[in-house]
Amino acid sequence: MNRTRVIRGVIGACAVLALAEVVIRLGIIDSEVIPPISVVLLRSVTLAGDPVFLAGVADTVLAWLVGLALAVVVAVVVGVVLGSVPWLSTPSRIVVEFLRPIPSVALIPLAILLFGSDTEMKISLILYAASWPILLNMLYALQDVDPVAKDAMRSFGFGPLAVLWRVSLPSAAPFVATGVRVAAGIGLVVVVSAELLSGGTGGLGVFLINAGSSGGNTDVMLAGAVWAGVLGLIVNALLVRVERGAFRWHFARTERTAR
Amino acid sequence: MLEIANLTHTYGSGEKAHRAIDGLELSVAEGELLCIVGPSGCGKSTLLRSIAGLIKPTGGKIEVGGVTVRQTPDNLAVVFQDYSRSLFPWMSVADNVAMPLRRRNMDRTQRMKVAQEALEQVGLPSASGKYPFELSGGMQQRVAIARALAYRPALMLMDEPFGSVDAQTREDLEDLVLQVRRSHQMTIVLITHDIDESVYVGDRVVVLSKAPSRVVGDLRVDLPGPRNQISTRENPEFVRLRAEVGRLVRGVQPAPVL
Amino acid sequence: MLEIANLTHTYGSGEKAHRAIDGLELSVAEGELLCIVGPSGCGKSTLLRSIAGLIKPTGGKIEVGGVTVRQTPDNLAVVFQDYSRSLFPWMSVADNVAMPLRRRNMDRTQRMKVAQEALEQVGLPSASGKYPFELSGGMQQRVAIARALAYRPALMLMDEPFGSVDAQTREDLEDLVLQVRRSHQMTIVLITHDIDESVYVGDRVVVLSKAPSRVVGDLRVDLPGPRNQISTRENPEFVRLRAEVGRLVRGVQPAPVL
Amino acid sequence: EETTTKASAGGSTLEKTTINIGTIPVVDTAPLQIAVEKGLFKAEGLDVKLTTLAGGAEAIPKLKGGDLDVSFGNYVSFFSAAAKGALDLKIVSDGFQSAPKTHTIMVAKDSPIQTVADLKGKTIAVNTKRNISTLLIRVAAKANNFDLDEDKNFVEFPFPEMEGVLKAGTADAIQPVEPFGTFIGQNIGARVVWDTSQGPTADFPIAGYAATSEFVKANPNTVAAFQRAMTKAMELAADRATVVAIIPKYTTIKPEAAASLAIGGFPTTLNATRLQRVADTMHEYGLLTETLNVQDLIAAPSGK
Amino acid sequence: MSRVETAKPPVPGRQDRPASRAGTAARGFLMGAVSRFWLVIVLIAAWEVATRIIQESYFPPPSEIVVTMYELWFSGPASQLFLTQDALDDFGHSLYNLFGGWILACVAGVAIGVALGLSRKLADYIEPMIHFGRAVPPPTLISFYIAAFQLGTPMQVATIVSGVIWPVLLNTIDGVRTVEQLHLDSAEVFGVRGARRLFWVVIPGAAPKIVAGLRISLGLALILMILSELIGSTVGIGSLLIGAQRSFELTEMWAGIVILGVLGYLLNAVFVAVEKRALRWHLSARGVT
Numbered sequence A: 001m002n003r004t005r006v007i008r009g010v011i012g013a014c015a016v017l018a019l020a021e022v023v024i025r026l027g028i029i030d031s032e033v034i035p036p037i038s039v040v041l042l043r044s045v046t047l048a049g050d051p052v053f054l055a056g057v058a059d060t061v062l063a064w065l066v067g068l069a070l071a072v073v074v075a076v077v078v079g080v081v082l083g084s085v086p087w088l089s090t091p092s093r094i095v096v097e098f099l100r101p102i103p104s105v106a107l108i109p110l111a112i113l114l115f116g117s118d119t120e121m122k123i124s125l126i127l128y129a130a131s132w133p134i135l136l137n138m139l140y141a142l143q144d145v146d147p148v149a150k151d152a153m154r155s156f157g158f159g160p161l162a163v164l165w166r167v168s169l170p171s172a173a174p175f176v177a178t179g180v181r182v183a184a185g186i187g188l189v190v191v192v193s194a195e196l197l198s199g200g201t202g203g204l205g206v207f208l209i210n211a212g213s214s215g216g217n218t219d220v221m222l223a224g225a226v227w228a229g230v231l232g233l234i235v236n237a238l239l240v241r242v243e244r245g246a247f248r249w250h251f252a253r254t255e256r257t258a259r
Numbered sequence B, C: 001m002l003e004i005a006n007l008t009h010t011y012g013s014g015e016k017a018h019r020a021i022d023g024l025e026l027s028v029a030e031g032e033l034l035c036i037v038g039p040s041g042c043g044k045s046t047l048l049r050s051i052a053g054l055i056k057p058t059g060g061k062i063e064v065g066g067v068t069v070r071q072t073p074d075n076l077a078v079v080f081q082d083y084s085r086s087l088f089p090w091m092s093v094a095d096n097v098a099m100p101l102r103r104r105n106m107d108r109t110q111r112m113k114v115a116q117e118a119l120e121q122v123g124l125p126s127a128s129g130k131y132p133f134e135l136s137g138g139m140q141q142r143v144a145i146a147r148a149l150a151y152r153p154a155l156m157l158m159d160e161p162f163g164s165v166d167a168q169t170r171e172d173l174e175d176l177v178l179q180v181r182r183s184h185q186m187t188i189v190l191i192t193h194d195i196d197e198s199v200y201v202g203d204r205v206v207v208l209s210k211a212p213s214r215v216v217g218d219l220r221v222d223l224p225g226p227r228n229q230i231s232t233r234e235n236p237e238f239v240r241l242r243a244e245v246g247r248l249v250r251g252v253q254p255a256p257v258l
Numbered sequence D: 001e002e003t004t005t006k007a008s009a010g011g012s013t014l015e016k017t018t019i020n021i022g023t024i025p026v027v028d029t030a031p032l033q034i035a036v037e038k039g040l041f042k043a044e045g046l047d048v049k050l051t052t053l054a055g056g057a058e059a060i061p062k063l064k065g066g067d068l069d070v071s072f073g074n075y076v077s078f079f080s081a082a083a084k085g086a087l088d089l090k091i092v093s094d095g096f097q098s099a100p101k102t103h104t105i106m107v108a109k110d111s112p113i114q115t116v117a118d119l120k121g122k123t124i125a126v127n128t129k130r131n132i133s134t135l136l137i138r139v140a141a142k143a144n145n146f147d148l149d150e151d152k153n154f155v156e157f158p159f160p161e162m163e164g165v166l167k168a169g170t171a172d173a174i175q176p177v178e179p180f181g182t183f184i185g186q187n188i189g190a191r192v193v194w195d196t197s198q199g200p201t202a203d204f205p206i207a208g209y210a211a212t213s214e215f216v217k218a219n220p221n222t223v224a225a226f227q228r229a230m231t232k233a234m235e236l237a238a239d240r241a242t243v244v245a246i247i248p249k250y251t252t253i254k255p256e257a258a259a260s261l262a263i264g265g266f267p268t269t270l271n272a273t274r275l276q277r278v279a280d281t282m283h284e285y286g287l288l289t290e291t292l293n294v295q296d297l298i299a300a301p302s303g304k
Numbered sequence E: 001m002s003r004v005e006t007a008k009p010p011v012p013g014r015q016d017r018p019a020s021r022a023g024t025a026a027r028g029f030l031m032g033a034v035s036r037f038w039l040v041i042v043l044i045a046a047w048e049v050a051t052r053i054i055q056e057s058y059f060p061p062p063s064e065i066v067v068t069m070y071e072l073w074f075s076g077p078a079s080q081l082f083l084t085q086d087a088l089d090d091f092g093h094s095l096y097n098l099f100g101g102w103i104l105a106c107v108a109g110v111a112i113g114v115a116l117g118l119s120r121k122l123a124d125y126i127e128p129m130i131h132f133g134r135a136v137p138p139p140t141l142i143s144f145y146i147a148a149f150q151l152g153t154p155m156q157v158a159t160i161v162s163g164v165i166w167p168v169l170l171n172t173i174d175g176v177r178t179v180e181q182l183h184l185d186s187a188e189v190f191g192v193r194g195a196r197r198l199f200w201v202v203i204p205g206a207a208p209k210i211v212a213g214l215r216i217s218l219g220l221a222l223i224l225m226i227l228s229e230l231i232g233s234t235v236g237i238g239s240l241l242i243g244a245q246r247s248f249e250l251t252e253m254w255a256g257i258v259i260l261g262v263l264g265y266l267l268n269a270v271f272v273a274v275e276k277r278a279l280r281w282h283l284s285a286r287g288v289t
């Protein structure tokens, strides 16, 4: 079961790569500007043996994971408050909606100023950008909780907090988890972009800036893209694993939907 | 125990307003088992939810144990008509049953023991480790009953609690409720569509009119206890009461369908 | 019409495996109304879902109209046990009922007319504009019945279709089903827990054992038609059959609860 | 890092021995790399940590936030920041000045654009807008009697992407710096339509090293030590071979390629009059609303 | 966003009590406004005070930001609704790209998401590539954009689409996979299949989750609009914001940030209003009013 899935994934990836190679080789996309995928892939492989590159990736991944973890905590806490404290929720939603569309890119100088170290700056940007999908999915999921289940809880005399903790949150959890996976992708994009746009002492993006210092190195940049994608893929797979373990009830119930 | 005065509830407003209950008066004594029967859609579940403080009726007053109901009264348990949605899908059956016991200052072992006992009482000794979706409809309904029974509330509200189980199990559950009520001094309000059942388990049967509902009949059931599925149902008084309730229910029916 | 041979279904696998149906054999003739009774959790709904092609049984064979069931057979309707979850919450009641009629090449006006008629037949003439959540449990169940009836399927599967309605409405719905069956040549498989009901509406009553379920009784109901709620139920043959079914059901019961 | 060690390299006490310096991996920063490589900072008792910047603008908040003590950056960014009050800074060392072929305007081989005048109304790719690049091009345009709009005629692309930009025809012209200019010329035969290091912008000061006034004031000895090291490095950088040798060590440029690059000047003195040219040009082109007295922004070495 | 998820049951009687007197109505309105906006007011006041105390050029006080915003954008002639020419250029261009990109992403995201949600097999083949793709940072792909798209709107719309499609896609997949089983079964037994099943059952059933995705992506679209104007653009709010950042016009930069916030708030308000109509069944069935 799981094996077929992996095999299919590999087939899919190969198909996409082959297609991209053909598109570039045939010049459908300007082949002078970007190198063929095979070249990029080769370069990605050689990069994996470069200790400087690996150190950069380690820096990036560290900031990413810490930022994501913080984002989950912050978003869940804010989500709980917004979803359960009525007098605070309406007014704070305005603030949330105001803050949400502000791009982290615009905040880079401010973040640089406010946070001493490079890593802190990156973490703060991830936190800012990655919280929103989790928060919004959570608010929608809280809305989607079966009222009969909540009533059942309430009828036994449990207070609003217990209802929240024991009914609303568990029932919202699977969708929040989807939000976390969305956020993971956004977080990686933000951290590498921030490194590329503002530099720093270490990280995948900084490695790419240095690599681009001689020009004509599009393949390195694209190889960086490949590695970012691979990291995203791995973390997504891990998160799905965790989800499947934690929400067995959910997946068992919904397994049949997709045929 | 339970005092309802001039209860009125209207769903929605403006054109779509629907008056479900209209000036309903009812009182239930401590330890009594009251059965409520009435046509489908008349407002029985609405009444139950009002007593449980789950909806705020638009008019009138409900007192439980002398206290006006604003939120859910303490020491209450409800078996919902929509039992399958009232179970928590992320918890095993045992956890579902044990959940309310957290309010009873029991440690986990105790809770699990009580839950297992309750599950055995409803005929599900081996369901504890399963998830609700792995059970049949009737089994889910019994889990909901077990959850309410294990909680040992002072006031138990049951909305068609035996609708999805077979005849034999139904009788067993009726007897179970009677027995638990006896041994734990519960007050029970039980909604049912089965007229025989209402007379068999009830100390009193209240018949509601079609919506907007009012009380159209209030019969005291004077049958010797403890009741017995065979002898009680053969008792002439039982037969008389059953016919009486039937007449009342039919009397309030809308024009026959078709 | 319906041929079931050596049907077996096991849920899950390994340690948690649960065999719900074990080598069940059953055949239903064209135009027949078959009632199935059996203890709670014995596998009735599983059987129904297998016939409807909603689950793939782990063994055996089902044929509907001579064709082996792989996907859902054409011209089928089901009233689910969990009726409230089977209605579409985003559609009005009328749309819910009219929705399957899109396959019947009707235009919107016709569909709405048929839906309204079906709703009137089940005693809900004024519910069409409402959403399902605005209805009581029994009303939702009747909407589910109306949806199936309006569709006029060749084969209708009903899983405890009258469990949430009051006694009077139940009788009316029983008669409605009989009448529709007569006038439209439907084959109906009806699961019920009410033994009286099974004998009253059925041409045949099949009793299932507890899980893993097999057929333990198969009774032909030879009562004069058209049936009538009063005279039929007074017929000595009815009384005999009822007792017979009751005995069969009790015979397969697990040890009494408590 | 804030520890003040008594190191007596220049005879005086250094207030701060570890300094963080922001740099960009381009030819312009060769002297800084030479200073590191040859141990010039060490000799002054300085422990230098280098941080890669993506562009000059990020230097300002990093200096302000204390992330960097000294940073490489272009004068246009430094002067705007100072004039707009974004940062109270001092230039502590000159860095780089243009020379023939270091800052050119290039077009594709088969482009119809032959002279600067043909750039009128065209789109030109620059690394950063409102910065030295656009200024140089606008000066060139002005010399040909037309104006280029800071927003409408320029688009931002990173230097490494400029080759692609020309190839794909995304922009009509590009303004690369070395090494990109040379490589793009070699790779795709791009033509230079204008060398900006001529006329009003000949030998134009491009970039230098800045610190906050606060830092300069609090760490006079450290700054002096830095300046001494840099001056020596600048002197060494006057020898083209030294520069060519260091370039492959901090960029990905191959040694043989480094030899073909155009290399600008590395001024050994920090001269206010020269830098004033930049400020005045900025003022003329509206990048500064008022004139700026560069003398106030200079922390000239006291020792020499 | 005014829906309040209260832990208490809905109070149906509250909204049907007519305001007896005009005074009550006015007071009610005022109370409503206060209960809605008090936090905003408090925060702005705190911001003003804090920025005035720290006197930091990177953090100008909001009052100055508002003045700059007025000068930049809202001091135009009445014939242009008081918008300046700059405002018309910047907003027009940015919003055009924003909506173009967002709508394209939504359509594509929902379409692909539904397909992958419905077919496990298809998902097995394609999903890994999706999780790969969504982790690729746009700046690393500049050369690809240069090769594939023209400068200006095409490149920018492509950037926006490639950034905002993911939440729509993932939420749609999740939504479709978790449609109530019994709804699908009901459709199945009544022979509702193919397009009908898709439009009448699957999409409405997944709608609440899809809508959450659309809403996340709307905010993200604004962000990507800025990112897309960062590289290879000549006009637009993002271009202005970055220009201001580059030339250290910090108040102008903040004006850009604030206008984005305001825009985001307004877009969201419109979105919620539309959503409330479209998902009325869902909200009222869930007791959220």
Ligand SMILES: Nc1ncnc2c1ncn2[C@@H]1O[C@H](COP(=O)(O)OP(=O)(O)OP(=O)(O)O)[C@@H](O)[C@H]1O
Residues within 6 Å of the ligand: B011, B012, B018, B020, B038, B039, B040, B041, B042, B043, B044, B045, B046, B047, B081, B211, C133, C134, C135, C136, C137, C138, C139, C164, C165, C166
């Ligand atoms: N949320 C709601 N919004 C609007 N109307 C409602 C709502 N809930 C119930 N009603 C209406 O109120 C009336 C009473 O409903 P209720 O559920 O109390 O009936 P009931 O007596 O429990 O019926 P049943 O025996 O069928 O369960 C019904 O006519 C129903 O349509």
Ligand SMILES: Nc1ncnc2c1ncn2[C@@H]1O[C@H](COP(=O)(O)OP(=O)(O)OP(=O)(O)O)[C@@H](O)[C@H]1O
Residues within 6 Å of the ligand: B133, B134, B135, B136, B137, B138, B139, B164, B165, B166, C011, C012, C018, C020, C039, C040, C041, C042, C043, C044, C045, C046, C047, C081, C211
């Ligand atoms: N999804 C499932 N996973 C595992 N076991 C299941 C599942 N669905 C049903 N079962 C088991 O299969 C058996 C038969 O279930 P089914 O729903 O067919 O019973 P039923 O005869 O319809 O009972 P009821 O009268 O209570 O509705 C039960 O013991 C139940 O626990």
Ligand SMILES: [Mg+2]
Residues within 6 Å of the ligand: B044, B045, B046, B081, B159, C136, C137, C138
């Ligand atoms: Mg009810």
Ligand SMILES: [Mg+2]
Residues within 6 Å of the ligand: B136, B137, B138, C044, C045, C046, C081, C159
């Ligand atoms: Mg069943």
